[in-house]
Amino acid sequence: MREDHFIVIGNGPAGSQAAFTLKEKAPEARVTIVTKEREGCCHSHLLPGFLAGSISEKKVFAISLDHYTKSGIKLRTGQSVVDVNPQRKEILLEHKETISYSGLIIAVGGRPYIPEPLLAYREHLCTLKTFQDTGTWRQLLPAADSILIMGGDLTSLAVTKSLLALKKKIYFMLTGEAFWPLRFDKALQEEVSGKLTKRGVTVLAGNKLVGIEPVRSGSCRVYVDGQKIKVDMIGAFFGLVPDIGFLRRSGLQLDRGVLVDEYLCSSHEGICAAGDCAQIYHPEIKDYWVSIGTKNARSLGKIAAVNLAGGRKKTRVDRERIFDIQGVKVNTSWWMEF
Amino acid sequence: MKTSGRILAQKVQDIQTSGRLSIRSASLPTWCPGCGYFGIHQGLNNAIQQLSLPHHSIVTVTGIGCAGRYAFFNNTYSFHVTHGRTLPVATGVKLANPALTVFAIGGDGDGLAIGGGHLPHMARRNINVNYLLFDNSMYGLTKGQPSPSSPVGTKTKVSPAGTFEMPLNASLLGLSYGTTFAARLFAGDPESITQALIEGIRHEGFSFFHIYTTCLTFDKENKTWEHLKERVHPLPQKYDCSNLSKAMAHILEDDFSTGVIYKKS
Amino acid sequence: MPGVDLTIEICGMSGDGTIAAGTLLNEALSGAGFSIIGFDSYPAEIRGFGRCVTRSRFGTSRMLALSDHTHVLISLDDQQAISRISMLGKNAKVLFDNKPAGTVQEGMSIAAHTAPDADLYGMPFTDLASEAAGTTRGKNLAALGCFTGLAGIDPRFFYTVIEKKFRAKGETVLNANLNSFNAGLTYAHTHFEDAPLVITAPAPEKKKVQRIMLSGNAAIARGALDAGLALYFGYPITPATPIMEYLAKTLPQKGGKVVQMEDEISSIGAVLGSFYAGKRAMTATSGPGLALMAEMISLGVMSETPAVIVDAQRGGPSTGLPTKTEQSDLHAAVFGGPGDSPRIVIAPTDVAECYQFTLKSFELAEKYQTPVIVLTDFFLDNRVENVAAADISGKKRVDGNIYPPKKEQGRYQRYLVTPSGISPRALPGSEGYIYPATGLEHTEAGLPDYSEPVHMQMNAKRHTKIRQALADLPPPKEFSQKGPLDLGVIAWGSSFGAALEAVLKARKKGLAVGALKVISLFPYHEEQIRQFMSRCRRVLIPELNFQGQLANLIGHLHHGDVVRFNRTTGTPLLPSEILLKIQELLQKDNT
DSSP: OOOOEEEEEOOSHHHHHHHHHHHHHOTTSEEEEEOSOSSSOBOGGGHHHHHHTSSOHHHHBOSOHHHHHHTTEEEEOSOOEEEEETTTTEEEETTSBEEEOSEEEEOOOEEEOOOGGGGGGGGGEEOOSSHHHHHHHHHHGGGOSEEEEEEOOHHHHHHHHHHHHTTOEEEEEOOOOOOSSOOOOHHHHHHHHHHHHHTTOEEOTTOOEEEEEEEETTEEEEEETTEEEEESEEEEEOOEEEOOGGGTTTOOOBSSSEEEOTTOBOSSTTEEEOGGGEEEEETTTTEEEEEESHHHHHHHHHHHHHHHTTOOOOOOOOGGGEEEETTEEEEESOOOOO | OOOOHHHHHHHHHHHHHHTTTTTBOSSOOOSOTTOTHHHHHHHHHHHHHHTTOOGGGEEEEEOSSTGGGHHHHBSSEEEEOSTTOHHHHHHHHHHHOTTSEEEEEEEHIIIIIITTTTHHHHHHHTOSOEEEEEEOSEETTTTSEEOTTSOTTOOBTTBTTOOOSOOOOHHHHHHHTTOSEEEEEETTOHHHHHHHHHHHHHSSSOEEEEEEOOOTTTOSSSSOHHHHHHHOEEOOTTOOTTOHHHHHHHHHHOSSEEEEEEEOO | OOOOEEEEEEEEETTSOHHHHHHHHHHHHHHTTOEEEEEEEOOOSTTSOSEEEEEEEEESSOOOSOOSSEEEEEESOHHHHGGGGGGEEEEEEEEEESOOSSOBOTTSSGGGTSOTTSEEEEEOHHHHHHHHHSSGGGHHHHHHHHHHHHHTOOTHHHHHHHHHHHGGGOHHHHHHHHHHHHHHHHHHHHHSSSOSSOOOOOOOOSSOOOEEEEEHHHHHHHHHHHTTOOEEEEOOOTTTHHHHHHHHHHTGGGTOEEEEOSSHHHHHHHHHHHHHTTOOEEEEEOHHHHHHHHHHHHHHHHHTOOEEEEEEEOBOSTTOBTTSOOOOOHHHHHHOSSSSOOOEEEOOOSHHHHHHHHHHHHHHHHHHTSEEEEEEEHHHHHEEEEEEGGGGSOOOOOOOOOOOOGGGTTSOOTTOOOTTSOOOOOOTTOTTOOOEEESSOBOTTSOBOOOHHHHHHHHHHHHHHHHHGGGGSOOOEEESOSSOEEEEEEEOGGGHHHHHHHHHHHHHTTOOEEEEEOOEEESOOHHHHHHHHHTEEEEEEEESSSSOHHHHHHGGGSSSOEEEEEOOSSSOOOHHHHHHHHHHHHHHHHO
């Protein structure tokens, strides 16, 4: 009998949890994680704290690389999957290596979403999703006195808090533009805006961005509805989009994320999805929902692994904890006090 | 015949003062009285004198054995090297200073046994060195052991039942290695040695002189004076020394003809 | 700013241009001002294909040895490069071709084998080259371009060396290579915006030092050429053959000759003949050849004829390990041969010394009328360093011969006993000085004599002479602080660099440790070595042989036991393992 080979794509909280659970449930099986990230499992919700210096690098990477090796998990870092072939049960890596699997968990998470109108200014916008992103921040921050934060997702608030701790002058453009998965309703927007203002943040609520003009290295002049502000760097926080472009040709059913049932199984046998990239069917609400946050991701990773290893475990979320944003049902287990 | 030391010394002094044989060094040869090497010595000295080669422009490289002692009996620069290695050292000397006339001298043990690997390459390189191989089919200085040219059945202290090995034919080897000048000579005929040497020294390239001689102390049956004198004869009158294949055929047929066997034109 | 100290490996199949790429890399990094030590490994088998690896350690301070780990691996052929993964240090960068001709099975890519901490950079070397130059042959250049881009090194350093290398092959070839390089460079710049591996070139030296990239073997050949070598006689043997190859190209231009002899005996024989007749000659060999030469070396000793012999050591005994490095010929070099046979043996420790001591050996051989053995090894012969041009040139040839005075004409005694043991030597061709040279024991006139007083006197003469040579031989060099030391490390040959690096690191850790470089192995500077040892509580002698041959030779000079550190893996000693041994010894002392 050919040995089982489980592949997990993604090494975030969901992916790594899935891999360790698989190894636990099926110790004889080979378990491989393929991740495009160059580092180990990064807890992106800790990155703002890392920037502020309140959280160590070691803590950001909760799982040591040795731990994978010792657990018998093959971790392939810095390698992108470019295609999945469910018929041949193979994945194709960017460097043209194919790997066969008997079971596959897609846990690629999301990448920062940049709204269409802002794409023209992409090079000036700093995001904070991966550990590599911290490089740019750490490079620019020491010389940056004023920073413009655009968007308004959960990370944006955490970053703002960290930057205030670093005594930076913050402009916050709470635009209300469409972003995913979160969008503030008016009440929430006002509440947040009020809290920010109280903290000394200049909130540019409702204003529209007209243009960004680089002044000199790093520094930008930002035009907002006719008014001009000069900032030294711009952070963009419009939530995440599942990073599933590589699945377009796979035949898997996709929407914004990978469509899976309540057991996290996809339209194809032997393929599950977990974490930010999974769009999960909820039998009670008879609709799909998504889940964000580290704790959720871990729990979904575990369920996907259990089910792939032959178990039958359902995702369970109380209806009340799911709220609707622009037609997408969102569950978040973490909501920080700002 | 026994000569007293005093008379011998007087004779040497006479020879030295005459200047006739200034090519001889002050050291007297230690070869056994009646040794064939004296004849070769004479033949070589005459050639040097007839060519008027300045003695200090000559280097004699000798090996180990009775022939090797030649280094001390000649009034030339000489280098008495290790057993069998005359040709490599002579190569170095000649390439370093082509103005020198270089002789390499060794016996049949030196040149066919321990140093047998150098002759082919000396021939291939064709460097202007004159190699005299004294062939008496005997190791004399180590007191009588068979050499590579001893005939089958040679009885010595180390081969009491007689040797079983086939003897090597040095002249044939020289020809087959591509030597550009080869002569076979006899120690009992110093005059022909002189003539061949003069021709060989003038030859621009490697010259090989295979010289039959005797070890009268340890060889009582094979290459004795009597045996050699009986058989050795000059090459036929019409002999063509420029034809290699005929030369080789002749050598295979006739073991005792002497003269210039081959000279590449 | 912390200094750069990095090791880069390029690995491919022969035919991939691995060695060529390594050479360009070394030259370019040298141009950028780094100190470099490189060590390539070629396929040992004659079938001409197999794994090629170039390994270069470069940095801002002087590189003394190889490093434990590789920081950057450039794979030109994943199947070959996979075996190099074990050399990778933490967070090493791995550059590999991510666009092979077709898809490959799991495990065929190097990416399948690297540890999670390795930083992979897949870049389409082959495609880049074929798009830029119409041929895939430039993939090595494309790979170099990719590396240059990732490292943020000024590409001009590479343009210069690519020009230099390919200019002679015509515009088309040159442009093809430049284009391939630039394609790689652009790819790295566009795909990895921030150079992920920033290598900052050192500040330009105040006084521009011209540096030349040279292997130990090439340095030996150049030293011999500058010494006025007239004749080279040799017999092919690994790892000495490159010396003959180098000289075959260069010596005839200077009017000299290279002759391939039928064996090592004839090689040394011809060298003796040449020196005897007054011309400088040399031969180079390895252990098996040195063994064959033993009798002729003793002829040189007895007849007081100069000779220069390079022994490029490899693994032994017998045919041993032809392509591995070892320092196990020391005893053979110092003692090999019949009788009491004193000769000079010197061992360079780096490439510049290969040049300097080879050059020096001719002068010594002539002055002391003796064979001189220059002892190197596979690692030293084949490693490359960028040496300062000043260190390998400008030496004036000195005629080491001592000729007899005119008044000796007519009554010349070649082996006249003198206080120094040196007798003036006449060369064949000179009138009035005819003498016999011989391997027999002889009188002052050179005539055989086995009598007691003659043999006693002549033995003493020969040994006196070699002892006298100490004055001309490079003395041991000490690297330590003044005063007593807890540990002294004494090393020789190619291992010294590693020993020194270990000692410098130990001193940085606050340990009272010193290093002593012994260059002249016979005769050796007894007094200086003894003095150093007397200041050391313990003495450690690391060497690449089983017995501890230097320890055997000089160990008795120490008041206590010397600690031997020996290994025979066929690979160069590393600073880290010597450092570990130092720490272990000093720790033991403290507990």
